[in-house]
Amino acid sequence: MARLAERQKAFAAALLDSSLPAPVGLLGPDGEPSTRRFNVYRNNVFIGLTNALRASFPCTAKLVGDEFFMGMARVFAAAHPPRSPVLLHYGAExxxxxxxxxxxxxLPYLADVARIERAGTDAYHARDEESLLPSAFAGVPPEQALFLRFRLHPSVxxxxxxxxxFTIWRMNAADGTPEPVDLAESQDTLVLRPDAxxxxxxxxxASHDFMAALAQGMTLAQALETALATDAEFDLSENLRELIQMGAFVGFNLGTGESHHD
Structure with a gap:
């Protein structure tokens, strides 16, 4: 078994490193060493991995062009072989x-565009949970509202x-429209999949910091304080209304140990 494991390890290493020779003992149908067949198989593996990455990062690929993307993806694939046979999840790194x-x-923004695309993939495959409706908050006493702790949807x-x-990602999406971009502008992005x-x-x-604080388990009062430190004009009511409408919450705790969800 140990020898078999070593041969499998050598085979996998040679498969992803074109500088390594074909594994010893690899024979073709004629019983002779078959380096050519192995090289074809090796190339097909790289093509499969790079195509999987291109399917997951179409905006990134569009930004750099197919030739550059395929070369970059090939280098990545050699250093990061898949850990699962399900290529749908490949490319987290x-x-x-x-x-x-x-x-x-x-292209210093390229990695962040790729992060938005990856976040979309992760959100799509996140666990399903039913989002809270506005009516779920009807029974919360006003004096306890600021002590609420929210549970965010798993896809957030x-x-x-x-x-x-965000703007660069949107411009390069399938239905995107080119527009002027100020590379000095910073942007925050929220990704969520409450339904399909x-x-x-x-x-x-401030909205980013507010949600990040809630995600860390802070109370509504603490999250509000965090948001106001970023922007003194942060509108708590408007942000809560929009987040509830988006389906960002799946539960809350009143601070008494009592949990609520739809």
Whole structure:
């Protein structure tokens, strides 16, 4: 068994590293060593992995062009082989890889665009839970409202970029429209899938900080204080109304140990 495991390890290593020779003992139908067949198989594996990445990161691919993207994806695939046979989930590390990939340095926003795309994939496959309706809050005593702790929908993803990553992502989406971009503008993005569709939208910095605080388990009062520190004009009522309408909450706790959900 140990010898078999070693041969499997050598086979996998050679499969993802073109500088390595074909594994010893690999024979073709004629019983002779078959390096050519192995190289074809190796190339097909890379094509499959790079195509999976292109399907998951279409905006990223559009920004750099097919040739550059395929080359970048191939380097990534060699360093990050899939850990699951389900390629639908492949590429979680790709945005961070892009951020450290020297040839992509001229597009400093590229990694954040890829993070938005990955967040959309993660949100789409997140666990389903029923979102709270406005009526769920009807029984909350006004004097206890600021002590509420919310449970966010499992699909919620928050992203912060020093670049206009949301605008660039939207421009390069299938129905996107080119528009002027100020690369000095920072943007925050909220990704959520309460139902069948993934909702991706730009949010203000204070709204990002408010949701991040709630996600950390802070009370409504603490999250409000965090948001006001970012923007003194933060509108609590408007933000709560919009988040409830979006389906961002699946439960809340009154601070008495009593949990509520629809």
């Amino acid at each position: 790709f945005p961070d890889f892009i951020a450290s990939f020297p040839p992509a340095a001229s 993803r928050l992203l912060r970029s020093p670049f206009p990553a 569709e993934v909702d991706v939208r730009q949010i203000l910095p």
